[in-house]
Amino acid sequence: MNNINRWLQTSGVLHRVRKPSRYIGNEWNSVIKNSKKISLRFALVFPDLYEVGISNLGLRILYDILNNREDVFAERAYLPWKDMIEEMEKVNVPLFTLETKTPLTEFDVIGFSLQYELSYTNVLLALELSKIPILFEDRIEREDIPLIIAGGPCTTNPLPMERFIDAFVVGDGEEIINEIAEALIQTKRLRKVRKLETLSKIKGIYVPVFHKNKNIKITKRIVNLNDYPIPTKQIVPYMDTIHDRGIIEVMRGCNRGCRFCHAGMIYRPVREREPRTLAKSINELVENTGYEEISLLSLSTSDCTGLNDLLEMILPKFEKNKIAISVPSTRVDAFNVDIANKISKIRRTGLTFAPEAGSQRMRNVINKNISYDDIFEALKKAKESGWTRVKLYFMIGLPFEKDDDILEMVDLIKTIKSNLRFKEVNVSVATLVPKPHTPFQFAKQISPEESFRRFEILKKARKYAKIFLHNPFKSLIEGIISRGDEKISKLILKAHMKGAAFDDWEESFNFNIWKEALQEIEIDPNEYIRERGYNEKLPWDFIELGIDRNFLVREYEKSKNALTTEDCRWGRCTYCGVCYNLGVSNILVH
Template identity: 55%
Template sequence: YEIITSPIVPFMNIVHDRAVIEIMRGCNRGCRFCQAGMFYRPVRERKPEKILQAIETLISKTGYEELSLLSLSTMDYSKVEELVSRAQKYFKKEHVGFSLPSTRVDSFGVEMASKIASIRKTGLTFAPEAGTQRLRNVINKNITEEEILNAVASAIEKGWKRVKLYFMIGLPTETDEDINGIVALSKKIKALGLKQLTVSVSIFIPKPHTPFQYARQITPPEARKKFSILSRIKRFAQLHLHDPGKSYIEGVLSRGDRQVGNAIYKAYKNGSLFDEWGEEFRLSTWIRAFESCKIDIESYSREKDVEEELPWDHISLGISKAFLREEYEKAHKGEPTRDCRWNGCTLCGVCQEYRTINVLN
């Protein structure tokens, strides 16, 4: 697939106002909540030479002053160190900032931190996702608290002062201890000497074609109760919380069937037009739409039986349902599944279904 090197440059400020290069597609880390990680399997890496050529062309044609190396897990690109080293001279000459999407803390070495920080420090993003080791094992986020703290400390040593953390609440088997763990871990990270820490917390939404497609989604009142515990973070960091009502509706739409389509149209007719804008979203409009269509919202947010027929079962991504069931059961046991790039095939079904393999450099 071709690299886009002549994108349309907006004449207004946008959220992600930078140049982007997709350096690889796919991720086999196996986070059990992640739909993209299942959807884009297997891993396919671009050659460093093609990426470097595209970077020069993209910057010269757009005039952007910041570039992001984009993928689901950029630091897992097998030649990321070589790529950054070769691009470093060009970045310095053109005064181009270098940013990464959410960084895997277990693969963020001191050497890479040094090379990235030597260009122009724009801020780092880490995604622990859960506040305790127990819950990270459940979701298959195979990183420890020690690795997280060491990665941030290494980054600070090399000159980084701004860090953003991503967490989720409402994950399967979650308790108040896990919520308090988010506060405790965030406080430890801030105490390392950061100038600015931002903690962003979203609400877990079960997605089709993932091991957690069977899980229950928490209600808005439950989410607000958990958010009240997290409010202590405001004492030492910026705290961004997702809208519980909006997340709840997203969950219904994510696992909805044909009947939900009627409610979507009804909500539209009742004025739900620009709901992505926070000030335009009205939960009551959606509730009335579902009620008028005689749809029970809780039937879509409840936990599913692993043998239950699901509305999307007729759609194949190559992932076998047996693999998803097994992963869901392993989650409740707190058992991890390792990355198949380095630890052997996990029999998810993709390579067998499409007769392909991971493509690494």
């Protein structure tokens, strides 16, 4: 028993903190290896609470791949909550892994998952809790400090975090994670700078110390999902988590072309898994975990051409054993209601749809490709099928939005409640944050003050629905970081030093900290939320995702005129550039 394990078991700390099961590990299907018999120790860190990170599919995939190797031992670490941080600091206990309660400093490599910009201060907090220098320049000569790498969707603009991370992985992780492991095993006895040099030669890895200012393009990695097994021995936590269910990724990528959608652009093209493989893996997952709910995950699961085949294979057994199926929020059309009706025979919850905009003009601006009739008929069919609750997602601050468009949103909510008579209508409204590598990367983000003004118009719908506005000040900080450059690393560091942490949690976000940090390092927020020019050099241009800049310009121009673009799966090629530039194509079952 090591010192941290002894402290957890004998000090009484687990009786003093909330949700102690966040810290004990030893969950069903977690992996323990003899660390003396392996060549590489890998710490996978999700920079947020356990109940958030344990549900992350990316970490489940990497954990499975790495631990299927005999020469690698991958362990997990998450950020402790504030009460546990206080307890750890009292007795100088560093951040540790759940599997063996080992301090992160004893690993060969630490891999962070960068899923959202408001977790960046958490990364710095995790390094600080681990007794690891936050800045790259303070670590490069320290051979006793692990390599710090990062992956996830936010690495498509790595500049705001490049002072803190040694190497960034861009794109799919299934193939490259083994290449990273091989490279680090082969260079284990070499100096850190030589290890980084080796990583810099792997396609899809950005190593700032070797690539910075060298006019080099970093091209994303992309895989055929059918070449890689689905993790079916997923870890089962002891506590309720954000998404407490088994997760099966039915496909990756989406070509619907919503102009605001970061994921829809960076994960192109669409790659579907074979239904028989999915059905076999789903049954194995249920056997290995005992989960009573399985999520069929993708950006738009109802678009999966093999979905009906899959449901026919698994529903009879699931209905018999009372195992529920869930899908993420879906498009508003009658087909999705049919799918919802099929899977709800086992357990019925609320329906979730994302119209995104209230007026047809704005739905065309964002290329949502759904009409008022689509929305009304789908919800009418849902009500007739027995659904009584519906949740709707909308955005404000879209390019070229007018007050009349928001009033049409009010009218749409009124119609859904009054004409269709849903028992409960919940509406979530967020301010658009323009993202890199999307057509809206050129757009101006509205200020928090303007968000509140537009929300005042939307409040007229409160007599028909419960309406929640995502904090516009959080959206402002997210927007500054999202389209940020190297200077934003100073902002992140300053905010961390002032105590910013868990910024994605409403109760922890403190805008005053960020406001003071902006003032002290003399950064004008307007410089980062302004409109960008078509020919302007953007901080993320060196990250090559296959999407032609001309395509993004064309799409933004079409949005000005409320013109739509069809999905290349059902129509002609849209010349986005991904298939040609990366030598890939859509992989569809039908």
